[in-house]
Amino acid sequence: MMSLGPAMFYVFAAILVFFALSVIMSPNPVHSALYLVLTMISLAGVYFHLNAQFIAGVQLIVYAGAVMVLFVMVIMLFDIKQELRAFTKGLISGALKVASAAFVAGYLIGTFKDVSVGSQSASLAGNTDITKELALMLYSKYVLAFEVLGLLLLVVAVGAVAVSRVKGGTHAKH
Amino acid sequence: MSQLLPVVVLAIFVATFGLLLMFLASLFGAKGKKSATKLSSYECGVEVAASPTTKIPIKFYLTAILFILFDIEIIFMYPWALAYGDFIEAGLGIYISGAMAVFLAIFIFGLFWEIKSRALEWE
Amino acid sequence: MGSDIFEVSVNFLKMIVIFLMMVQLVPLLVWVERRGSAFIQNRLGPNRVGPLGLMQLLADAVKFLTKEEFVPAKGYRFLFYTAPVIALIPAALAFGAIPLSAPIRVEAFEWLGRNWGPYTFAFQSYEIGIGIVFVLGASSLAAYALLLAGYGSNNKYSLFGALRASAQTISYELALGLSLVGVLLLFNSFQFSEIVAQQAGPMSFQFLGKQVTVPFLPNWGFFYQPLGAVLLFTAFFAESNRLPFDLPEAEGELVAGYHTEYGGFKMNMFYIGEYGHMMVASALMTTFYFGGYTIYPWLTQESVSSWFSQFTPTQASLLTALVLHLVFMAKVLLFLWIFVWVRWTLPRFRYDQLMDLGWKTMLPWALGNTIVTAIVILIMRTNWSGQ
Numbered sequence: 217m218m219s220l221g222p223a224m225f226y227v228f229a230a231i232l233v234f235f236a237l238s239v240i241m242s243p244n245p246v247h248s249a250l251y252l253v254l255t256m257i258s259l260a261g262v263y264f265h266l267n268a269q270f271i272a273g274v275q276l277i278v279y280a281g282a283v284m285v286l287f288v289m290v291i292m293l294f295d296i297k298q299e300l301r302a303f304t305k306g307l308i309s310g311a312l313k314v315a316s317a318a319f320v321a322g323y324l325i326g327t328f329k330d331v332s333v334g335s336q337s338a339s340l341a342g343n344t345d346i347t348k349e350l351a352l353m354l355y356s357k358y359v360l361a362f363e364v365l366g367l368l369l370l371v372v373a374v375g376a377v378a379v380s381r382v383k384g385g386t387h388a389k390h
Numbered sequence: 391m392s393q394l395l396p397v398v399v400l401a402i403f404v405a406t407f408g409l410l411l412m413f414l415a416s417l418f419g420a421k422g423k424k425s426a427t428k429l430s431s432y433e434c435g436v437e438v439a440a441s442p443t444t445k446i447p448i449k450f451y452l453t454a455i456l457f458i459l460f461d462i463e464i465i466f467m468y469p470w471a472l473a474y475g476d477f478i479e480a481g482l483g484i485y486i487s488g489a490m491a492v493f494l495a496i497f498i499f500g501l502f503w504e505i506k507s508r509a510l511e512w513e
Numbered sequence: 514m515g516s517d518i519f520e521v522s523v524n525f526l527k528m529i530v531i532f533l534m535m536v537q538l539v540p541l542l543v544w545v546e547r548r549g550s551a552f553i554q555n556r557l558g559p560n561r562v563g564p565l566g567l568m569q570l571l572a573d574a575v576k577f578l579t580k581e582e583f584v585p586a587k588g589y590r591f592l593f594y595t596a597p598v599i600a601l602i603p604a605a606l607a608f609g610a611i612p613l614s615a616p617i618r619v620e621a622f623e624w625l626g627r628n629w630g631p632y633t634f635a636f637q638s639y640e641i642g643i644g645i646v647f648v649l650g651a652s653s654l655a656a657y658a659l660l661l662a663g664y665g666s667n668n669k670y671s672l673f674g675a676l677r678a679s680a681q682t683i684s685y686e687l688a689l690g691l692s693l694v695g696v697l698l699l700f701n702s703f704q705f706s707e708i709v710a711q712q713a714g715p716m717s718f719q720f721l722g723k724q725v726t727v728p729f730l731p732n733w734g735f736f737y738q739p740l741g742a743v744l745l746f747t748a749f750f751a752e753s754n755r756l757p758f759d760l761p762e763a764e765g766e767l768v769a770g771y772h773t774e775y776g777g778f779k780m781n782m783f784y785i786g787e788y789g790h791m792m793v794a795s796a797l798m799t800t801f802y803f804g805g806y807t808i809y810p811w812l813t814q815e816s817v818s819s820w821f822s823q824f825t826p827t828q829a830s831l832l833t834a835l836v837l838h839l840v841f842m843a844k845v846l847l848f849l850w851i852f853v854w855v856r857w858t859l860p861r862f863r864y865d866q867l868m869d870l871g872w873k874t875m876l877p878w879a880l881g882n883t884i885v886t887a888i889v890i891l892i893m894r895t896n897w898s899g900q
Contacts, residue, residue, distance in 0.1 A: 483895050
């Protein structure tokens with residue numbers, strides 16, 4: 217029973233790969249978005265088994281619970297029939313697909329080349345302690361990055377408001 | 391030992407439970423005749439007027455985006471709050487409060503800017 | 514889930530029992546809601562079927578079961594059927610992580626020619642190290658049930674209801690998450706059992722680095738975080754789409770919101786989800802602010818277990834856990850009653866008022882609460898004398 221943790225990790229990883237494949241294979245964009253939600257949830261499971269429990273929780277709250285709600289909302293409410301056709305046909309999108317596939321393949325090969333398998337073993341300390349360790353690192357060693365991140369989020373918020381103000385396209389004044 | 395296994399088992403059990411309820415309902419449910427009127431979308435008996443996928447106010451998207459940003463900022467306070475007592479005990483109370491004060495100042499500035507710029511107005 | 518077959522099966526059973534208990538509470542709550550609303554509005558409410566109308570629940574279940582099943586012609590069949598099932602899961606997962614009573618300690622025993630134990634069973638479906646974060650994450654998935662229902666029905670009222678519901682849910686999740694920071698500052702732990710344990714004794718806190726004890730008050734979080742408690746409870750109302758925040762299903766505008774096209778047991782499952790969220794909310798309020806399953810000075814773990822001193826340790830532990838579970842459920846039911854009470858007392862908000870309350874009132878107040886809590890804790894816990 218002690219080997220259940222690693223086994224669960226591989227189960228979650230397999231589910232993750234399956235859902236991620238479903239995201240790009242599904243012809244219906246709504247289904248794609250919902251598969252992406254499941255991908256995010258299984259990614260949280262993978263994080264959990266890598267002993268990053270707080271990150272797993274954050275993955276659930278931020279990605280599955282916030283970002284994907286926005287995505288699903290947008291995709292459900294747009295009539296995306298035309299956009300769908302524009303995405304699936306045409307020379308530019310075909311070239312983009314080939315390019316991104318090549319990019320991902322290169323990235324994968326690069327990762328496998330550098331990784332030495334089976335050398336790391338995570339220590340099984342208490343979960344709260346791991347999060348406290350994370351806090352210790354975040355607010356001492358990486359405190360500058362933490363503050364800059366606050367600024368970055370502010371800039372994004374301002375940008376989002378500015379973009380929503382643009383009057384043009386279908387929202388042009390009559 | 392996996393802490394997550396019971397969660398997965400419970401999720402599967404609950405889903406099975408829900409499917410079973412729906413299966414029972416379809417088994418015992420009345421078998422009425424289906425007609426075009428019965429199967430049409432319910433709009434209080436009036437003829438279906440417009441497609442559901444119409445234009446939606448951009449306010450909803452803006453709200454969702456702003457929510458994500460603030461949510462991330464709040465998440466960053468969790469490890470801080472968790473370790474706050476330890477930091478104080480280690481004599482670093484002033485330091486950790488200062489680090490968060492800067493972050494919170496940016497947060498508060500952002501929030502009040504959103505309110506001031508009327509990005510959160512619903513009329 | 515356990516080291517041997519006994520532990521695994523007990524853990525599995527208790528998981529199912531807790532879930533079924535949660536489901537069983539729903540019809541009871543519906544009855545309380547209908548009788549309570551009748552009481553508040555000076556009516557009688559359901560009182561014909563069985564004593565006090567309690568059998569009405571059974572009659573309702575039969576009626577739900579015999580409703581005709583159909584999917585609207587324009588709806589998306591798969592998503593339409595998935596949505597009610599998904600509505601059940603987040604509340605059930607969140608409720609499973611909350612301790613409902615003290616853990617049960619089973620001493621080592623011999624059975625079927627084998628030595629078993631000793632075991633400790635937590636009185637909850639599972640223990641997760643990141644308790645609070647897990648509950649928040651699980652309940653944030655509830656938005657998908659609404660979105661799927663709205664989209665699967667392919668009805669404009671359903672879709673608008675789902676849209677409103679999700680925008681409202683996420684707006685109040687900010688105030689919810691932020692008022693929890695106060696709790697975390699106070700207890701410095703994600704684990705519910707740890708939080709309950711810290712509230713067990715008499716009121717005791719550090720005043721300028723010195724320990725102060727107030728013997729006649731319990732050490733409940735509410736005394737340290739009154740504003741946080743009020744904000745959190747209000748945010749829970751919005752999260753569970755209850756009046757006065759039930760705009761997603763405002764009848765005058767949206768027929769019935771996201772479940773316009775649903776009937777029979779599918780509709781009922783949305784109800785189970787909604788009441789499940791209320792139960793999670795009440796259990797969290799009890800755990801964070803009102804001492805969990807203990808009431809100092811009368812009903813603490815020590816005083817209750819001293820009642821059962823003539824039993825064997827295993828029996829005493831089991832009985833103690835059951836008594837403390839009743840204490841916990843009494844507190845939870847009190848909060849559930851407040852949910853019902855408020856529903857029939859306050860009128861519904863307008864949508865702009867709702868959004869204003871979430872973003873411009875509750876979020877700044879929660880921020881203020883966090884800042885004041887942090888400063889007070891800093892001043893009180895710092896050892897100013899310098900060793």
